[in-house]
Amino acid sequence: GVFYERYHSLEDIYYWINKTRQDHSDMVKVILIGSSSEKRPLYVIKLSGRRDEVKRAMWLDCGIHAREWIAPAFCMWFVKYALEFYNLNTEITEMLNNMDIYVLTVMNPDGYKYTWTTDRMWRKNRSVDKDSECAGADLNRNFDANWCTKGASSNPCDPTYCGQFPESEPETQAVAQFLRSHKDTVKLYLSIHSYSQMLLFPYSCSYDEVSNHNELFDLVKEASTKIRRYYKNIYKYGPSAKTIYLAPGGSDDWAYNLGIKYSFTFELQDRGRYGFLLPPSFIPQACNEALLASKIIALHVIKKT
Ligand SMILES: Nc1ncc(C[C@H](C[SeH])C(=O)O)cc1Cl
Ligand SMILES: [Zn+2]
Numbered sequence: 001g002v003f004y005e006r007y008h009s010l011e012d013i014y015y016w017i018n019k020t021r022q023d024h025s026d027m028v029k030v031i032l033i034g035s036s037s038e039k040r041p042l043y044v045i046k047l048s049g050r051r052d053e054v055k056r057a058m059w060l061d062c063g064i065h066a067r068e069w070i071a072p073a074f075c076m077w078f079v080k081y082a083l084e085f086y087n088l089n090t091e092i093t094e095m096l097n098n099m100d101i102y103v104l105t106v107m108n109p110d111g112y113k114y115t116w117t118t119d120r121m122w123r124k125n126r127s128v129d130k131d132s133e134c135a136g137a138d139l140n141r142n143f144d145a146n147w148c149t150k151g152a153s154s155n156p157c158d159p160t161y162c163g164q165f166p167e168s169e170p171e172t173q174a175v176a177q178f179l180r181s182h183k184d185t186v187k188l189y190l191s192i193h194s195y196s197q198m199l200l201f202p203y204s205c206s207y208d209e210v211s212n213h214n215e216l217f218d219l220v221k222e223a224s225t226k227i228r229r230y231y232k233n234i235y236k237y238g239p240s241a242k243t244i245y246l247a248p249g250g251s252d253d254w255a256y257n258l259g260i261k262y263s264f265t266f267e268l269q270d271r272g273r274y275g276f277l278l279p280p281s282f283i284p285q286a287c288n289e290a291l292l293a294s295k296i297i298a299l300h301v302i303k304k305t
């Protein structure tokens, strides 16, 4: 419906989370995993298929970077699609019957709000560092993976400021804590960003290849090929350091090192014509492209784990 072809304010998203839980109480639980530096709640939507316990789970986070509005739009699109097509679409049914799906729709609510009220191009969170007149840390440089080495900044005024120490930010801490306590069931980590149309996997913090590099490479290659075939759109793919840039402290690198061996970062549309200001009319195709890639990877993970 038209609701999912629009960008939504933070308040609308919180309302949507609660309404989704109410409308689908058989498949949806909402888990409070922590709060932001301005004390906004971090709600994770847990999607479950049939009632009996499954041994696997996947994690999907959106909105780690405030200005990347297509990311939360995708998380909402994904949740709606999963709920409406369970028992109708074979892939979604297979996914939900074999893995719980944890969705953090807005990982950086303070920053997201700030892009609606003050600065559309804001990237970081809004934590206040008492020794600096600048605010915010880059949550995707704040994870404990070669923290604050080349590719991040130790200057609080820079957009890639790594924070005061690894997991210094409450948003990072909430996600890391949740994944540490669920690391035995979470088999797939997906972090959604924009823009530049890329399907990326670890490492970004170094040029080292992960042990299952070939398997991850083949997965993103297959996903990119299918996106090209069905949506006539081009996504680059490969290990982050070589494909986009060297950058430490990223959530996907950290998740991989925690033991989640299927860990990816998607950079959604577009390639720069609109950039972060992707018009709402592009939401359906951008989300369908990401959905296709997610399904391919999730079904592979179910087969292999
Ligand atoms: N591990 C990572 N994976 C992907 C990226 C790219 C995103 C794109 Se906006 C970023 O710069 O934070 C960055 C890192 Cl540190
Ligand atoms: Zn519904």
Ligand SMILES: [Zn+2]
Binding pocket: 065, 068, 193, 194
């Ligand atoms: Zn990003």
Ligand SMILES: [Zn+2]
Binding pocket: 068, 193, 194, 195, 267
């Ligand atoms: Zn980006």
